[in-house]
Amino acid sequence: MSLDSILAERYSRQTRVPGIGKAGQEKISNSRVVICGCGALGTVLANHLARAGVGFLRIVDRDFVEISNLQRQVLFDESDVISNMPKSVAAANKLRAVNSNITIEPIVADIDRTNILELCSDVDLILDGTDNFEVRYLINDAAVSLGKPWVFGGAVGTEGQTMTILPGETPCLRCVFEASPGPGEVATCENAGVLGPAVAVVASFQAAEALKILVGKKEAINRELYTLDMWLNTSRRIKIARLLEKRDCPCCKQRKFEWLEGEHGTQTTSLCGRNAVQVSQKRSSKLDFDSLAKQLQPSGTVSFNKFLLKFQVSDNGGGFEFTIFPDGRAIIKGTDDTERARTLYAKYIGY
Numbered sequence: 053m054s055l056d057s058i059l060a061e062r063y064s065r066q067t068r069v070p071g072i073g074k075a076g077q078e079k080i081s082n083s084r085v086v087i088c089g090c091g092a093l094g095t096v097l098a099n100h101l102a103r104a105g106v107g108f109l110r111i112v113d114r115d116f117v118e119i120s121n122l123q124r125q126v127l128f129d130e131s132d133v134i135s136n137m138p139k140s141v142a143a144a145n146k147l148r149a150v151n152s153n154i155t156i157e158p159i160v161a162d163i164d165r166t167n168i169l170e171l172c173s174d175v176d177l178i179l180d181g182t183d184n185f186e187v188r189y190l191i192n193d194a195a196v197s198l199g200k201p202w203v204f205g206g207a208v209g210t211e212g213q214t215m216t217i218l219p220g221e222t223p224c225l226r227c228v229f230e231a232s233p234g235p236g237e238v239a240t241c242e243n244a245g246v247l248g249p250a251v252a253v254v255a256s257f258q259a260a261e262a263l264k265i266l267v268g269k270k271e272a273i274n275r276e277l278y279t280l281d282m283w284l285n286t287s288r289r290i291k292i293a294r295l296l297e298k299r300d301c302p303c304c305k306q307r308k309f310e311w312l313e314g315e316h317g318t319q320t321t322s323l324c325g326r327n328a329v330q331v332s333q334k335r336s337s338k339l340d341f342d343s344l345a346k347q348l349q350p351s352g353t354v355s356f357n358k359f360l361l362k363f364q365v366s367d368n369g370g371g372f373e374f375t376i377f378p379d380g381r382a383i384i385k386g387t388d389d390t391e392r393a394r395t396l397y398a399k400y401i402g403y
């Protein structure tokens with residue numbers, strides 16, 4: 053059999069889908085996509101897109117596979133935990149065995165303002181597989197500045213939400229969520245848990261949007277903010293289209309890319325000789341220690357007064373002590389690795 057006929061057979065069930073067809077499959081095969089984050093959302097996204105035949109997939113993640121990931125991160129197994137595999141590499145290895153006709157590029161990196169443009173500039177579409185708002189605002193800035201579509205997705209507990217952003221045509225993330233939720237204001241997977249099927253549904257929804265965009269069927273995309281709760285069996289579609297006209301959005305209207313330019317976001321400094329890292333975040337309102345303490349209590353020991361909150365936790369065999377200030381700044385004792393500190397901050401405090 054020729055390569056063409058093998059490929060025709062491989063994608064035969066997909067080309068029969070109305071709206072895709074042979075021409076759509078050709079577009080999918082010639083397309084390039086970056087998946088930012090390869091955890092629960094990212095593994096489901098990568099799985100769908102590799103099987104669908106997206107010609108080039110870049111998978112970016114900073115973490116290594118841990119045992120607590122296996123409950124929902126569908127591309128990983130116990131051998132990846134034992135061999136301490138980076139998530140992006142483990143995902144690429146699995147998916148190369150699934151589809152050898154596409155190119156997969158795993159990148160082990162923390163996505164920040166210094167690398168995001170390079171990661172996104174040579175692709176047709178950006179997919180959000182991250183677990184924090186800071187990177188999402190950065191993706192939003194990058195996507196709007198480059199004029200590329202992206203699909204937002206998030207899930208925590210039993211809830212999920214997603215929206216599709218076509219810069220200039222639909223509202224961007226900042227049109228809808230003007231300011232990012234502060235530390236302690238949103239649940240994280242660490243303290244609220246996450247239901248595997250809820251993440252899989254959100255990521256599958258994102259993957260379907262991705263295929264519509266790649267085949268050029270923009271009229272079929274979701275133009276609302278879609279939220280669901282898999283435990284309560286509820287879903288809502290929030291109309292957001294008018295926000296594009298109504299809001300003088302700093303990002304997509306004024307083209308001020310504050311996350312890309314570093315006016316927002318996290319700064320980290322290793323505190324020399326103290327085995328500690330300071331993580332600071334510019335934020336407009338003060339932290340609410342009452343709600344942050346409630347969020348942290350299941351994971352460790354918490355005490356606070358009006359000036360600071362102390363939080364002790366053991367994580368992956370290491371003991372850490374967080375000292376958190378009302379402005380969102382934290383000193384994390386127990387490491388001098390700034391990336392580790394950022395990860396710990398995102399995991400326990402969230403964005």
Ligand SMILES: [Zn+2]
Pocket residue numbers: 223224225226227228301302303304305
């Ligand atoms: Zn906007």
